[in-house]
Amino acid sequence: MDTPKPLTYRSAGVNIDAGNTLVDRIKPLARSTHRPGVLGGIGGFGGLFALPGGYREPVLVSGTDGVGTKLLLALEANRHDHIGIDLVAMCVNDILVSGAEPLWFLDYYACGQLDNAVAEAVISGVAEGCRQAGCALLGGETAEMPGMYPAGHYDLAGFAVGIVEKSAILTGADCEEGDAVIGIASSGPHSNGYSLIREILVRSGAHAHVQINGEPLVDLLLQPTRIYVKAIQALHQAVTIRALSHITGGGLVENLPRSLPAALAAHIDPKTWQMPPIFQWLQEQGQVSTEEMRRVFNIGIGMVAIVPWNSRQTAIESLAEHGEQAFVAGQLVPRRDGEGVRFLD
Structure with missing residues (x-):
């Protein structure tokens, strides 16, 4: 009877050497995101960060997220360099709403079998997102788990931490009737x-390279999430921001009321901006109602700032100076019947 070969971690599907090689390859990516406060580097058991001075009552703000099933489209298209930007954006835009400055970011990358080229592309996107947000990629975890994921698949999650002066936390309590809603x-x-979106693609039978206003569908769907950190930081210097809202799943309908006091609602005029062509295409191909579009998608507004009405033009100009297209989407009005958002249709 043949003697079975001794088992090793590698024969079980985990390549420790490949993991070590990946760590060496991503160290320069992490260094490219360094900012004051970073202590040490990638490879330790924990990331170290010294809190900045100048705060009387510093409050740490944290947020965690993933990129949802957008990751499946990235896998199908074999495009991995931008999905990391999405990951950072979803976390830092959330903590930005509290008035916080992002300090550091941690990522979690899990797969069945490690492909260093793919993993490095993903982490390069994470590093780019951190550079855009001005935060440090302080560390992370790469987990190789045979049998957990289909061949060629991976999962992605992240965690951001920021800081804000306690007295400067944005709660929406200072919002007033008549304030401008800046989209x-x-x-x-x-x-x-x-x-x-994936159901709409199945129904339409659309090929990834179908052109929408001269741009391939796949490019429009994999466009990375905008990171609003630097533009909002500049906006804080230009005007009084009374509230911010990150428009994610649930759209304006569900996200904007979370940033408003119970007595106020946002009166939104959809004619103040043009819904981007990708949303028009999705609505037509999926025969999606306008109400459902507004409850699922951002329909062209990724972040909302509430500012005094007489500061609206200054706010728009400040945002434009920092690369963001902005417009007055509406005003705050008294809330009625529990509606946090009313559309002027």
Whole structure:
């Protein structure tokens, strides 16, 4: 009877050497995101960060997220370099709503079998997102788990931490009737609604390279989520921001009321901006109602800032100076019947 060969971790599907090689390859990516406060580097058991001075009552703000089923489209298209930007964006845009400055980011990359080229492309996107947000890629985890994921698939999650002075936390409590609702343009669906998008793709039978206004469908759907950190930081210097809202899953209908006091609602005029062509295409191909579009997608607004009405033009100009298209989408009005958002149709 033949003696079975001794088992090893590698024969079980985990390549420790490949993991070590990946760590060495991503160290320069992490270094490219360093900012004051970073202590040490990638490879330790924990990331170290010294909190900045100048705060009387510093409050840490944290957020975690993934990229949802947009990841499946990236896998199908074999495009991995931008999905990491989405990951960072979903986390830092969330903590930005509290008035926080992002400090550091951690990522979690899990797969069945490690492909260093794919993993490095993903982490390069994470590093780019961190550079855009001005935060450090402080560390992360790469997990190789045979049998957990289909061949060629991976999963992705992240965690961001920021800081804000306690007295400067944005709660929406200072919002007043008549304040301007400033819509800040999205780059597309961002990282929300992709389960519906994938169903629409199946129904339409559309090829990835179908052109919509001269742009391939796949490019529009994989456009990375905008990171609003630097533009919002500049906006804080230009005007008084009374509230912010990151428009993610649930759209304006569900996200904007979370940032408003119970007595106020946002009166939104959809004619103040043009819904981007990708949303028009999705609505037509899926025969999706306008109400459902507004509850699922950002429909062209990725972030909302509430500012005093007489500051609206200054706010728009400040955002434009920092690369963001913005417009007055409406005003705050008294809330009635529990509606946090009313559309002027």
